[in-house]
Amino acid sequence: MTSTLNKNAAPPSAQPAEIVREYGPFPGAERINGVTHDGRRVWAATGTKLIAIDPASGEPVDSLACACDAGTAFDGRFLYQIAESRIDKIDPVSARVVASIPTPGGGSASGLTWAEGSLWVGQYRDRRIHRIDPQTGAVMRTVELNSFVTGVTWIDGELWHGTWDGDDSELRRVDPHDGAVLERLQMPAGTGVSGLESDGAALLYCGGGTSGKVRAVRRPQRTRP
Numbered sequence: 001m002t003s004t005l006n007k008n009a010a011p012p013s014a015q016p017a018e019i020v021r022e023y024g025p026f027p028g029a030e031r032i033n034g035v036t037h038d039g040r041r042v043w044a045a046t047g048t049k050l051i052a053i054d055p056a057s058g059e060p061v062d063s064l065a066c067a068c069d070a071g072t073a074f075d076g077r078f079l080y081q082i083a084e085s086r087i088d089k090i091d092p093v094s095a096r097v098v099a100s101i102p103t104p105g106g107g108s109a110s111g112l113t114w115a116e117g118s119l120w121v122g123q124y125r126d127r128r129i130h131r132i133d134p135q136t137g138a139v140m141r142t143v144e145l146n147s148f149v150t151g152v153t154w155i156d157g158e159l160w161h162g163t164w165d166g167d168d169s170e171l172r173r174v175d176p177h178d179g180a181v182l183e184r185l186q187m188p189a190g191t192g193v194s195g196l197e198s199d200g201a202a203l204l205y206c207g208g209g210t211s212g213k214v215r216a217v218r219r220p221q222r223t224r225p
Contacts, residue, residue, distance in 0.1 A: 014184035017171060018218040019191075020203070023058045025212030026051060032207035032214055034072030034082065034112055035151065035195040038092070042205050044214050045072045045081060045195065050090075053214065055199070064095045071112025071151065071195060073119060080119060080134070082109050087119065087137070101137035104130045111152035111161060111196060122149035122161055129161060145179045147172065151196025151207060155219065162193035162206060169193040171204060171217060185217065 024032070029046035036043045041052040041061065045068035052062035070082035078098070079090040085106050089099040103109035104121055111122030111129075118140065121130045129143045129152055143159070150162035150169075159176040163169060167190050173183035187193060187206075195207030204217045 011181040012184060014170060014186040015220075017185040017187050019188075019215050020218050021055075021058070021216040022208075023053055023055075023214040023216075024208070026053075026060055029212055031194075031210045031212055033068060033070050033194055033209075035205045035207045035214055036072040036074045036079065036113070036197045037199045037205060038074045038079075039076075039200070042197075042199075042214060043072055043074070043079065044207060045070070050079065050081065055216070064090065064092065066090060066095070066097070070110050071122065072197075073112045073114040075114045075134070080112060080114065082112055082121075087112070087121075089134075101132075101134070103137070104132060104139050110150050113151075113153045113197060115154035120152050120154070120159075122152040124148050124150060129159070143174070143176060143179045145174060146181070150193050153196045153198045153204065155198035155200065155204075156222075160196060160198070160204065162196040164192045164194065164209070171196065171206070183220065185220075187217075191215070 033045040050064045051060045054061050067083035068081045073080040081088045086100045088097045110124040113120050118131050119134045127145045131140045147163040152161045169187045171185040192209040193206045194209040197205050206215045
């Protein structure tokens with residue numbers, strides 16, 4: 001099932017993103033691709049290894065050697081990592097790849113997150129987010145968007161994605177049904193967003209591409225009725 005984007009809807013004005021902390025660069029890591037959060041640590045994909053970062057100290061506390069050139073996700077037990085045209089399921093204890101599935105689009109995948117028992121995969125140039133079966137890689141539904149897609153995350157029923165075009169990048173909250181932009185957080189000029197994940201609470205963690213940094217951005221808080 002494909003969700004049709006309402007192209008006539010005017011997007012809201014962008015608000016400045018509140019960056020509360022920066023981590024890195026890290027030794028031996030020239031760039032940050034995907035990011036995820038396992039409930040305690042932030043994991044960052046650097047191309048040749050995943051590094052686990054203590055969010056309190058900002059120091060690396062673990063690493064796993066693996067191909068990791070795009071998005072990363074965590075399902076509560078396993079890490080999932082985009083590596084070219086596949087998604088590897090990795091046991092973080094043994095560092096063993098226990099399964100692999102194909103990415104939608106045969107290699108154009110960017111962001112990755114876990115939600116509602118499924119993997120959600122961003123496609124950068126195709127401007128789409130797919131919900132896929134984590135066992136087979138089959139596409140279950142697609143959300144069409146009007147901007148490039150880097151990182152992807154869900155938090156409190158909200159679908160967010162990163163977008164990066166030249167020197168401009170934003171975090172965008174979108175309607176998961178029709179892809180309409182509901183909220184925009186604008187990053188400082190020249191600050192890219194290459195991956196995105198929530199800590200399940202107040203922060204959104206953003207991969208910083210070739211800066212080699214991970215940035216924590218405060219998520220806007222909602223007024224509860």
